[in-house]
Amino acid sequence: MRVDIITLFPLMFKGPFEESIIRRAREKGILEIYLHDLRMFTHDKHRTVDDAPFGGGGGMVMKPEPLFEAVEKIRERLEPPPWVILLSPQGVPFNQGKAKELAGKRNIILICGRYEGVDERVREHLVDEEISIGDYVLTGGELAAMVLVDVVIRMLPGVLGCEDSARKDSFFHGGLLDYPQYTRPASFRGWKVPAVLLSGNHQEIERWRRRKMLENTLKKRPDLLERINLSRRERKFLEEVIDEYKVEKGRK
Numbered sequence: 545m546r547v548d549i550i551t552l553f554p555l556m557f558k559g560p561f562e563e564s565i566i567r568r569a570r571e572k573g574i575l576e577i578y579l580h581d582l583r584m585f586t587h588d589k590h591r592t593v594d595d596a597p598f599g600g601g602g603g604m605v606m607k608p609e610p611l612f613e614a615v616e617k618i619r620e621r622l623e624p625p626p627w628v629i630l631l632s633p634q635g636v637p638f639n640q641g642k643a644k645e646l647a648g649k650r651n652i653i654l655i656c657g658r659y660e661g662v663d664e665r666v667r668e669h670l671v672d673e674e675i676s677i678g679d680y681v682l683t684g685g686e687l688a689a690m691v692l693v694d695v696v697i698r699m700l701p702g703v704l705g706c707e708d709s710a711r712k713d714s715f716f717h718g719g720l721l722d723y724p725q726y727t728r729p730a731s732f733r734g735w736k737v738p739a740v741l742l743s744g745n746h747q748e749i750e751r752w753r754r755r756k757m758l759e760n761t762l763k764k765r766p767d768l769l770e771r772i773n774l775s776r777r778e779r780k781f782l783e784e785v786i787d788e789y790k791v792e793k794g795r796k
Contacts, residue, residue, distance in 0.1 A: 545647075547577050551582060552582050566693065585617070593606060606663060611670065615670055628673075631657055633680075647696050656685030720757040721765060722757065723756040723757045762789060
């Protein structure tokens with residue numbers, strides 16, 4: 545996969561993209577990342593990338609000319625044509641399903657928005673989609689780009705040391721949160737690992753894990769349960785978890 549990132553602050557990516565999984569993916573040749581300073585696509589002596597909005601109002605708006613030039617110059621040497629994404633609070637929410645979709649792309653261009661946003665003609669005529677990583681305001685799209693790249697590349701074959709790791713992450717269990725994880729020692733400060741995990745009974749372990757996924761989701765993200773198609777067995781588990789949860793809350 546190749547990712548081209550258009551930004552006013554390319555140095556922001558220096559640390560995150562030179563460490564951990566992203567660094568290893570680049571070293572293996574699975575991922576190519578190219579950073580493009582938007583000011584290099586301007587032609588005035590001040591390297592102007594923004595201007596006041598027509599109609600008045602506070603703040604500045606990113607100009608269309610350098611953004612169009614940057615994307616078009618990158619696009620002309622790529623095949624297949626890149627998928628162009630504007631990172632914006634107006635975009636569709638970024639989630640695991642969207643990450644899986646983007647992992648199937650060979651070439652992606654990420655535009656990091658700044659200031660009060662971009663000229664609307666960029667949205668209408670240049671980008672393929674807008675993506676938001678959450679309902680809050682960031683100073684710019686750079687951090688969002690880092691998040692998106694990190695999530696997407698985990699799904700590329702050969703990136704993770706264990707191929708099952710990505711599939712076992714939260715949100716890969718049919719939309720449920722992950723189950724609790726434990727490691728040695730089996731007893732720490734009097735807190736013991738659940739006995740079922742030490743039993744060697746893999747069927748019971750899987751049953752316990754599925755139940756705990758439902759329990760975690762119910763307690764931490766109950767909204768997710770409205771979107772998930774549960775099996776009959778899972779619905780039974782959930783009913784039991786809900787009953788236990790009600791009893792537990794009643795004791796507090």
